[in-house]
Amino acid sequence: MSLRVVVVDDSGFFRRRIVEILNADAGIEVVGTAANGQEAIEVVKQLDPDVVTMDIEMPVMDGITAVRRIMAESPRPILMFSTLTTEGAKATLDALDAGAMDFLPKRLSDIARDEESAKMLLRQRVRALGRSRLLRRSPGVPAAERAPQPAPRPVVPVAPRPPAAPTALRNLRAVLIGTSTGGPVALQEVLKVLPKNFPLPIALIQHMPASFTPAFAERLNNLCQIEVKEAISGDVLKPGCALLAPGGMQMILEGGSQTRVRIEDSPPGTIYKPSVDITFRSAVTALRGQVLAVVLTGMGADGREGARELKANGAQIWAQDAASCVVFGMPAAIIEAGLADQILPLKEVGPALIKGFC
Structure with missing residues (x-):
């Protein structure tokens, strides 16, 4: 089963674009969308996605408030989309404080030299968040026991060394x-x-x-x-x-x-x-x-x-x-x-x- 994603943005054009980019990855499936923070809370409850992408500025309920609610009620990885402005930076940092895990510029051309590289980076970031070992998809169920996802690269077990003198x-x-x-x-x-x-x-x-x-x-x-x-x-x-x-x-x-x-x-x-x-x-x-x-x-x-x-x-x-x-x-x-x-x-x-x- 693919990594399940919900896309939240008040712009129908942007939602469709992100859905198209993510669904082009065979390991990712966008299972729902929302046009504001309040809708996002309800959609997340209904669909239980692995990852949520979230805009900051939206009507009815902004993204930061929605992040706080989601992380309080049903925590999961959230990727914020931000404008590259001073105000956008401060709002994004507020969203990270509220519990969001990562962010990307809303204008994808700002994150890579070409469009295909930008799309690939977005998909990589969503996959990485979906594999996060911090969160649980449901109470008592480790992230590693979710429905099959692209596996992270193996890590050779290493015991912690004694503290440096x-x-x-x-x-x-x-x-x-x-x-x-x-x-x-x-x-x-x-x-x-x-x-x-x-x-x-x-x-x-x-x-x-x-x-x-x-x-x-x-x-x-x-x-x-x-x-x-x-x-x-x-x-x-x-x-x-x-x-x-x-x-x-x-x-x-x-x-x-x-x-x-x-x-x-x-x-x-x-x-x-x-x-x-x-x-x-x-x-x-x-x-x-x-x-x-x-x-x-x-x-x-x-x-x-x-x-x-x-x-x-x-x-x-x-x-x-x-x-x-x-x-x-x-x-x-x-x-x-x-x-x-x-x-x-x-x-x-x-x-x-x-x-x-x-």
């Missing part, structure tokens, strides 16, 4: 955190527990559009005791401050008397903008590998090769565990490659940072 962590000079799908909520969970006097600088690499990162940095800064800002060229890494890589660009760490960041355009053919691999690799030279690199929830394998180079130069590598990931892709790549010094549930990452460095 505190002395080894205290010899490090920075914390680097890379993430993608599910990352906005995951980063909030990790960073909000850190004390204002956290003794190391932090670099954050989150796959996110350029129009979203200013609003996201502002939100994190308001939620956290540490300072969080969107990075600009020339920013110095300093204790108790987290620099967020700007969307659409790359954040390079540069050594010297002080470690600074350089923001630059992406090399031709770069898939992720920003890329975890690019920032991780730059830390090999800039910080002589004396870092803790943390890879959180996300689709794909960005961060694995950068982590491999860091590990070869003495870095510590942590990965989020499968059970707490929205999408167990990026951390799985780290674990399968044998690079993880620790494998942690999301709720333990922040406390482990405090224990290791404070």
